[in-house]
Amino acid sequence: MSLDWKASRGGPVTGVIEVPGDKSISHRALMLAAIADGTSTISGFLEGEDTRATARILQQLGVRIDTPGPGQRVVHGVGLHGLKGVDSELDCGNAGTGMRLLAGLLAGQSFPSLLVGDPSLSRRPMGRITTPLSQMGARIETREGGLPPITIHVSNGLQGIDYKCPVASAQVKSATLLAGLYAQGETSVLEPQPTRDYTERMLAAFGYPIQFKPGFARLQGGGNLRATDVSVPSDFSSAAFFLVAATLVPGSDLLVRRVGMNPRRTGLLAALRLMGADISEQGLAEQGGEPVADLRVRYAPLRGISLPAELVPDMIDEFPALFVAAALASGVTRIEGVAELRVKESDRLAVMSKALAALGCKLEETTDGAVIEGGSLHGGRIDSHGDHRIAMSLAIAGQLAAGYVEILDCANVDTSFPGFLDIASASGFSLQVA
Numbered sequence: 001m002s003l004d005w006k007a008s009r010g011g012p013v014t015g016v017i018e019v020p021g022d023k024s025i026s027h028r029a030l031m032l033a034a035i036a037d038g039t040s041t042i043s044g045f046l047e048g049e050d051t052r053a054t055a056r057i058l059q060q061l062g063v064r065i066d067t068p069g070p071g072q073r074v075v076h077g078v079g080l081h082g083l084k085g086v087d088s089e090l091d092c093g094n095a096g097t098g099m100r101l102l103a104g105l106l107a108g109q110s111f112p113s114l115l116v117g118d119p120s121l122s123r124r125p126m127g128r129i130t131t132p133l134s135q136m137g138a139r140i141e142t143r144e145g146g147l148p149p150i151t152i153h154v155s156n157g158l159q160g161i162d163y164k165c166p167v168a169s170a171q172v173k174s175a176t177l178l179a180g181l182y183a184q185g186e187t188s189v190l191e192p193q194p195t196r197d198y199t200e201r202m203l204a205a206f207g208y209p210i211q212f213k214p215g216f217a218r219l220q221g222g223g224n225l226r227a228t229d230v231s232v233p234s235d236f237s238s239a240a241f242f243l244v245a246a247t248l249v250p251g252s253d254l255l256v257r258r259v260g261m262n263p264r265r266t267g268l269l270a271a272l273r274l275m276g277a278d279i280s281e282q283g284l285a286e287q288g289g290e291p292v293a294d295l296r297v298r299y300a301p302l303r304g305i306s307l308p309a310e311l312v313p314d315m316i317d318e319f320p321a322l323f324v325a326a327a328l329a330s331g332v333t334r335i336e337g338v339a340e341l342r343v344k345e346s347d348r349l350a351v352m353s354k355a356l357a358a359l360g361c362k363l364e365e366t367t368d369g370a371v372i373e374g375g376s377l378h379g380g381r382i383d384s385h386g387d388h389r390i391a392m393s394l395a396i397a398g399q400l401a402a403g404y405v406e407i408l409d410c411a412n413v414d415t416s417f418p419g420f421l422d423i424a425s426a427s428g429f430s431l432q433v434a
């Protein structure tokens with residue numbers, strides 16, 4: 001049965017909130033801890049469906065993972081060559097990160113694997129990872145058209161490669177580097193634009209020799225990872241919904257505590273500031289090798305912008321929220337070069353364009369972007385297409401629309417942001433299960 005939400009005009013967004021742990025870091029912490037020597041602890045782990053699917057898969061592969069409390073994991077590493085194959089399929093659920101990174105990790109193993117996903121994940125392109133992995137010598141297959149499931153045959157050994165990645169994708173880079181751990185010689189990845197560098201940073205934190213700089217990473221296969229303790233900061237992409245909501249709703253004044261501020265993730269902050277947002281960073285600190293800060297957001301009227309192209313990879317998950325900000329700004333916002341949005345959990349360009357148009361926004365969808373004329377929104381009934389970030393973004397739209405906004409198919413919010421409804425309601429949203 002579909003879980004639907006009903007949103008209506010809410011009060012100002014106020015108070016002090018903390019959002020759950022970073023999804024990208026939680027996936028990587030589990031995977032690297034699993035193949036490390038010794039026992040690692042993870043705190044601040046995201047208790048989302050996506051990251052729990054990765055934990056379940058690693059358990060299937062013979063890794064003991066204890067859960068002493070919510071957001072905590074103790075991972076008993078089995079060493080680089082200690083994973084064990086299973087006959088059953090490995091279900092990544094809705095998680096593109098889980099599937100793509102695990103494919104890299106499993107490409108060089110001496111056992112076969114079958115990676116499957118839910119209907120949304122089963123529509124997402126995997127050719128982008130099977131290309132470099134095959135070039136390394138992996139025997140890996142997808143369904144026709146490069147779609148999941150991914151079948152990985154017993155490896156005959158991998159060779160390192162210098163991979164010039166055609167897409168700016170941290171998942172492709174990470175899959176290649178993880179396979180590179182099992183390859184002979186050196187593996188390097190050169191990106192068209194720098195993407196999030198959590199795999200690189202975390203390999204270094206697990207004592208694995210790696211060289212990296214924005215847009216480039218290189219490592220040698222065959223080393224060892226040493227267990228370590230990982231403290232996961234709050235996910236900027238989850239904080240993003242509240243940054244946009246508090247900016248848009250008059251009278252808002254919100255503090256979002258200890259948000260991960262890796263510069264490869266904070267593009268939305270720059271975009272919102274260009275639009276006129278009032279967001280200040282306080283108490284900059286470090287957590288688990290990552291910058292974190294408290295973000296204070298106060299209501300500010302926004303104006304449309306032409307989005308600078310260099311911000312795109314640093315805010316790749318934030319476009320549904322930016323679309324809502326643009327729809328409620330004064331003037332026109334032009335967004336280009338974001339065709340990647342078409343292959344996320346849904347076709348986010350099409351789904352957001354259709355959703356905002358249904359709420360009365362004047363907007364033109366282009367092949368790789370949109371031109372959004374800001375104004376006001378009215379109520380309506382909209383399908384989120386099971387895309388967590390679309391559902392949460394439309395919940396923001398509902399806070400400002402004149403009339404009820406019904407949002408269909410919201411259960412997948414639990415993939416990345418369990419507890420969203422409670423935090424949103426406590427901070428002033430008018431949002432309920434329909």
Ligand code: S3P
Pocket residue numbers: 023024025097168169170171172174196316317
């Ligand atoms: C992620 C990389 C991005 C992002 C996704 C998480 C990661 O995907 O959209 O939510 O953890 O590496 P792409 O690599 O496809 O851009």
